[in-house]
Amino acid sequence: MSPISTSVFELFKIGPGPSSSHTIGPMLAAHDFLEDARSLPPDLLARVASLEVRLYGSLAATGRGHGTVRAVLAGLLGHRPETCPPDILDAMSRFDSGAVSLDGRQIVISEDTVVFDYLTVPDHHPNTIRLRLKDDSGAVLHEREAYSVGGGFIEWQGQAPPERPEVPHHYSNMTELLEIIAKTGLSLPEVLMANEMALTGLSRQDIAGKLEHVMRVMEDAVERGLEEEGPLPGPLGLHRKAKALFERYRQDPQMQDRPILALCACAFAASEENAAGHTIVTAPTAGGSGVLPAVLYVTKNLRPTAGVFRKDLREALLAAAVVGMLAKHNASVSGAEVGCQGEVGVASAMAAAFLGQVYGNPAHVIENAAETALEHHLGLTCDPVQGYVQIPCIERNAMGAVKAFAAYQIAAAEVPGHHMVGLDQAIKAMAETGRDMCAKYKETAQGGLAASVRC
Ligand code: SF4
The missing domain is CATH 3.30.1330.90 (D-3-phosphoglycerate dehydrogenase; domain 3)
Structure with missing residues (x-):
C-alpha cells in the first residue's frame, strides 16, 4: 500500500x-x-x-x-x-x-x-x-x-494523480503511524506537521494560519446556523431546529444533560447550514460536516477547559485529519461507495480523535477513541429522503457528535493494552461492509428511510 x-x-x-x-x-x-x-x-x-x-x-x-x-x-x-x-x-x-x-x-x-x-x-x-x-x-x-x-x-479518466513531494514519515495505516511515533518520540501532530510542510512547501507558521482559518469557517457555520430559523430549501419543508435547541441549552444552566444539548445544537447548526448550501468545511465530507465543528465549538466556546490553548486546538485538528485520511486511503469517505458509515461514521471518529488530542492523551488513546466511534457506525446506510441532505443527515450529525464524545470517554478510561479492536481493523470492516452493501443504500435515495418516508 x-x-x-x-x-x-x-x-x-x-x-x-x-x-x-x-x-x-x-x-x-x-x-x-x-x-x-x-x-x-x-x-x-x-x-x-x-x-x-x-x-x-x-x-x-x-x-x-x-x-x-x-x-x-x-x-x-x-x-x-x-x-x-x-x-x-x-x-x-x-x-x-x-x-x-x-x-x-x-x-x-x-x-x-x-x-x-x-x-x-x-x-x-x-x-x-x-x-x-x-x-x-x-x-x-x-x-x-x-x-x-x-x-x-x-x-x-486516464489522468494519473500528480506526483507528490516526498514526505519524511511514510505510513499507510494507523499501525505504521503508531510505530513511527514510538520510534521517533514525536507526537501524532508533529508527524502530521512534518509531512504537511513537505507536501505543501509551507512553513509551520503558515500551516498554523491555515488551520486557524479552517477552524474559523467551521465556527462561522455553527454561529450562522444557531441564528437561523424557518424551513430549509427543498420540497421536504423541514424546519431548522438548531436555534430552538440552543435556547433550551441557554435557559437551564442547571440541566445535567447540557453538554449533550450543546453538541446537538451545534451539530444541527452546521448541518443545517450545509443543507442550505452555505459554506462549510468538509470533515471528511459535506454530509458529515456538522460533527467536528460541533465538537470544536463546544470544546472551545461552551465548555472551555483550563489548559486548552489555540495550539492544542490546531493539533487536535491534525489528529482528526489523520483519521479522515486513513479512512479515505484504506476504505472510502463517499456515501456512494460505502454508505453513511464513511461520512458521519468517519466524521464521528475524527471528532473522537480531536477530543483525544485536545485533552493531551497519548496516541493509543486517540486511536482507541477514533476506533470506538467508527465501530459503532459500521453498516450505516446512506438513505437521504428524496435525495436531500436533510433527513436523516442533520440529526445523524448530532448523533455522530454525541457518539464521538462517548467514544472519547470510553477510550480515556480504558486500561492501556486492554483495547481489543484497532482503527485499521474498523476501517477494513467499513470497506468490506461498504462493498457488500446493496446499491440502493449508497446515496441513491432508493432504500431505507428514502423508501419508507414519504413527505
Ligand atoms: S445519509 Fe447519505 S447524504 Fe446523508 S449524511 Fe449520510 S452519507 Fe451523506
Whole structure:
C-alpha cells in the first residue's frame, strides 16, 4: 500500500454544501474542464456551439436534491468551491441562463446544460460526470470524464494523480503511524506537521494560519446556523431546529444533560447550514460536516477547559485529519461507495480523535477513541429522503457528535493494552461492509428511510 500523501487541506475543503461529492466535486470538475478547454486548438474551439454535462449513477439519482445542477453551473461560470460566495447556491437558484466565454465565443448555459442520465450504469465509479463540447449538429468535439470520489476529491479518466513531494514519515495505516511515533518520540501532530510542510512547501507558521482559518469557517457555520430559523430549501419543508435547541441549552444552566444539548445544537447548526448550501468545511465530507465543528465549538466556546490553548486546538485538528485520511486511503469517505458509515461514521471518529488530542492523551488513546466511534457506525446506510441532505443527515450529525464524545470517554478510561479492536481493523470492516452493501443504500435515495418516508 502506498504511503499517505494527502494534504490536511485537501481533506478539510472549504466550499458550499450540501454534498462534497455532489456539490463541491462537480463544481470543481466543471470549473477545471472549462479552464483546460480554453487551451484546445483554436480551430476546434471555433466550432463549439454548446456544452453538455451528463451525470451518472448516484449523481443522477440524488443530484437534484444535492444541488448538483447549481454547483455545475457555478463551476462553468468560473467559481471554485473555496473562493465562491457563501450563498452561491442561493444565487444560482435564481439563475435562468447565461453565457461562458470560450476563445471569444459566447456559449449559452442553462439548467438544460446538465443532463441526468438515469439509465446508463457507470462502470468505473458511482459518481461519474462526463463533460462535453459539441458543435451545432450535436456532434461531440471534446469530452472528458471525471469521478467525484468523495470529500470533494475529483479524479479524471486516464489522468494519473500528480506526483507528490516526498514526505519524511511514510505510513499507510494507523499501525505504521503508531510505530513511527514510538520510534521517533514525536507526537501524532508533529508527524502530521512534518509531512504537511513537505507536501505543501509551507512553513509551520503558515500551516498554523491555515488551520486557524479552517477552524474559523467551521465556527462561522455553527454561529450562522444557531441564528437561523424557518424551513430549509427543498420540497421536504423541514424546519431548522438548531436555534430552538440552543435556547433550551441557554435557559437551564442547571440541566445535567447540557453538554449533550450543546453538541446537538451545534451539530444541527452546521448541518443545517450545509443543507442550505452555505459554506462549510468538509470533515471528511459535506454530509458529515456538522460533527467536528460541533465538537470544536463546544470544546472551545461552551465548555472551555483550563489548559486548552489555540495550539492544542490546531493539533487536535491534525489528529482528526489523520483519521479522515486513513479512512479515505484504506476504505472510502463517499456515501456512494460505502454508505453513511464513511461520512458521519468517519466524521464521528475524527471528532473522537480531536477530543483525544485536545485533552493531551497519548496516541493509543486517540486511536482507541477514533476506533470506538467508527465501530459503532459500521453498516450505516446512506438513505437521504428524496435525495436531500436533510433527513436523516442533520440529526445523524448530532448523533455522530454525541457518539464521538462517548467514544472519547470510553477510550480515556480504558486500561492501556486492554483495547481489543484497532482503527485499521474498523476501517477494513467499513470497506468490506461498504462493498457488500446493496446499491440502493449508497446515496441513491432508493432504500431505507428514502423508501419508507414519504413527505
Ligand atoms: S445519509 Fe449520510 S452519507 Fe447519505 S447524504 Fe446523508 S449524511 Fe451523506
